[in-house]
Each structure stands twice: as structure tokens, then as C-alpha cells.
Amino acid sequence: MINLFTEPLDAFCGGFFLLTAIGIVSTRQILACLRLFVIQALLLVAAALLIGVKLSSGDLVAVAVITFVTKVVAIPWVLKLSAGSEIYAQREIDQVLNIPLALLISAALVLFSYFVATPMVTAVGQPFTDINLPIGLAGLVLGAFTVTVRREAMAQLIGLLVMENGVFFASISIVPHLPVIAEISAAIDVPVMSLIIGLLIRRIHKRTGSTVVSELATLRED
């Protein structure tokens, strides 16, 4: 039963994964962005579990558990701890481009990542790559796009985390027996990174009263 529905369910996760990435590009509220990121991480966990069970790969199950602990539990907690007021106080995120234009560009980016991924899918030849590879690549590209297009430090951090999610979403299908050591290193790396950036954001906010990146262009000595 579960074997029959693994691929459709993985495709289901992929569709929503893409949707959350688009949502992170276009939402105005930071808190909504963070929630979308948590949902995206949950979808990554679900996809890793599905592929792990289907290919009976213990490593992928470990990946799922580690991802759940770090991205669904630890990162939101760390961010709320280190930059709590920042998450709640900011109402709207400033954008370089207006939202319809950003959305159209992200559609073009997704098209691009499908275009790049299609020859790779045939080259890899693993069962789940036709869904996971293009969508993971799209997550990577959309995360990078979020980092460039958003002017708010917090949203840029979420963009970085989305890039990381995208890479994992692609890699769980390409390398079903991903060494756990790689995932463990990422698992330690990512929360520490968000802790540091979160603390930095709080310091900057205390110092200058804003975290809008474009306004932080001049050095000031005192």
C-alpha cells in the first residue's frame, strides 16, 4: 500500500515544496515567511522519510530525523530567542522589486531550473529524481533570489535556509545513501549560522534601530 503511493506522495510533497518557496519570495510578513519555512522543512522531512522507507535506506531516515530536529524545532526556537522582537515587530519586508515582478522572475527561475535539471535526471537514473531534482534546484535558485531581492536581514537569512532546504531536497533523491556525517555537519552548521545571524541582527537593530540592509551602507565610528 505505502509502496504503491510513495511516488505520488513524494510528488505531492514536491508540489507544496515549490509552493512554499514561491510563498517565501512573495510574502510581506516575516512571521509568515518563517512559518512557510517551517512547513517547507516539514515537507523535506516527509519526502526524506518516504524515499528512505521505499529504498530501505537508514541514512535517509536519519536525515529526516535530523532535519526535523534542526529545522522544524531548533531554528525557529533559536531565531525567536536571538531575534524575537525582530520577528514580531516588523510588519512588512522591504523589497527591491515589486511583488508581481519578483513573482514573474521566480517563475522564470523555476523554468530555468527545470531546463537545467531535465538532462541531469536522465543521467542520474534514480527513481525519484524526476520530481526531486528540478524542485530542489528550484528551491536553491529561489532561495538565492530571496537573498538578493529582500532588503531585510531576517528575510535574507530565511532565503539562505531555503537554499539549504533545496539542496537537501535534491540530494535525498540523487544519493539515497547519503553519509550521515554530511547531514550531521549541516545539522550543526545551520542552527549555529542562524544563531549567529540572529544575534547579529539583534545587535544591529539595537545599534541603528533598523535592519533594512539598504540603509546600512555607511560606516560610522564612535
Add this chain to the structure above:
Amino acid sequence: MWQSILFNLIQVAVVVGLAPLVEGVLHRMEENVQSKRGPSIFQVYRDLWKLLQKDEIVSGESSWIFRAAPYVAFVMPIFVTLLIPVLTRYPLFFAFMGDMLAAGFLLALGGFFVALAAVDAANPYGAMGASRTRMVGFLAEPVFMMVFFTVSFTAGSTIPYIVQASWSAVPGGFLEPVHILVILAFLMLILADESRIPVDNPSGQFELAMIGKSKYLEYSGRGAALIKWAGCMKLVVLTCVLCNVLVTPWGLAAEHTLAAVLLAIPLVLFKILIFLLVLVIIESSLAKLRLFRISEFLSAAFVICLLAMVTRLMGS
């Protein structure tokens, strides 16, 4: 032959007769969510009855369009009912007379006449509402086209019955990214088209902020009743397309018997009830968008639909 005519009549009667009930249930649930008791679910029937009893007042300066518009708006959802699967899985008489595109344009024709009538009556709010509706309409139009292109790429046809059959046949294709994205884009389209909450506040009473409702301010008596009823039917018809064709293509009558068709009525009503719950959740958890942010909402729908097409064409 006679059986098909009977089934068609039942289908139309269900849409015409139960549409006010659906609207009433929606109102009731919305009020309940806001911890109020809310009106009876049959209140819309009473309103319609009251309006039908009343005299109609028509401005002497208005043209025939003002008088014709309620009838056009009332008839169009009935035509659409003949084209889409409301109760049966197998196509009835008119199923091949027009596809989903035709259904969309029939509904748009009703909207067009109502907008003309709003300008015709020379009420300043009417013209404002009409131009705003046109704005939402032309932003929604590309989304509408993309939805049908994507559906036709996936199912190989835009006839609603064939689309429904293609999605109910393969349970695997049901969870594909293209299906999820198309459903979401279509849902956003319904919200925009029906003047529901992220786009417009249907229960608002402030004329300057209205988008959908200010077109009907000038109507009274029978005209008002017909337009109100047409609005209910349009909601039911769009819900039927969403539920029976896209989201849950099961539970319709498969056999050519009267019992099967009658049994499909409660199942379809149940599906509509589930959709109304989703609608109530959306309406009570979101705020109305500012007018110039509607373009963002609809461009998001457009991009989602574009992605659906990309995942379909490039993905497999």
C-alpha cells in the same frame, strides 16, 4: 432520451433550488465563527421571497440594458449548469456544446451585462464598482486562460466531463504537483471572481470600499432578487467545477438510473459543505487587501498556474 432530459432538469433544479441554501449555510457558518448566532440557513429564501413581492423601481433615464441585465445574469449560471458535471459522471445532452472556457465566458457575459447596467443607472457608486470589477476581471483573465491551458495539457481536453474522468481514473496523477498548483490557482481565481475576502469584503456595507456589491445598489424588487439569486447560483456552479472536476472527482452518479442521480445530490452537497468550510476559514483568517494589492494576489495566482504548466511540460 427522456431519461437524459429528466436528469438535465434535476441537475438544473438542484442548482437553482439549492443555491440560496448554500449561501445561507455560508452566512450562518461565517457568523458562527465570529461567535455570533447568525441568521437561519433559510434566510436567503425569505429574502428572495420578500424581494419578489416588492415593487420594482426603474429610473426613467435608464435604457433597456438596465432592465435586461438581471435576466441575463440569472440565465447564464443555468446555461453553465448544462455544460458541467453537477450530478452525473457521464455526459448529458449539452456536455459537448461548450468546454470550461465557454462556461467561463458565459459567466463573464452575465458579469458584463451587470457592469453595463451599473454604469447605465448613472449612480456614481455603480460606475466605480463596475470599473473596479473590470480591473479585477482583466487581472483574472490571464490566470483563467492559464488554468485552462494547463488543464488541457494534462487531460487532453477542456470538456469538464473528460477532465473529470481523466483525474478520477488515475489515483497517482491526483497528487502530482501540476494538480495541486492548478487547484490552488483556481481557488484564488474563484475568490477574486466571487468578490470574496482577500479581494473584496462581501458583507461590507460601505459603498466607497465595495467592488462587487456596488453594482447592484440601484436594483430593487424583482431585479434585486434575480441578481442575488444569480450570485448564489454562480457560487454553486463554480464550486461544482472546483469540487467535481478538479478536487474530488468522485461520488457522482455512474449509472443511468434515477436512484443513482438522486443519491448523488447529498454527496455533492456534502462536498460543497466541505468547500464552504475552507471558504469560511479563508475569509475569517485573512484581511481584505488594499485595492492596488489585488494585482499582487492575482499575479501570485498567475505564477502558480505558470509553475503548474512548467512542472507538467518539463517534468515528465
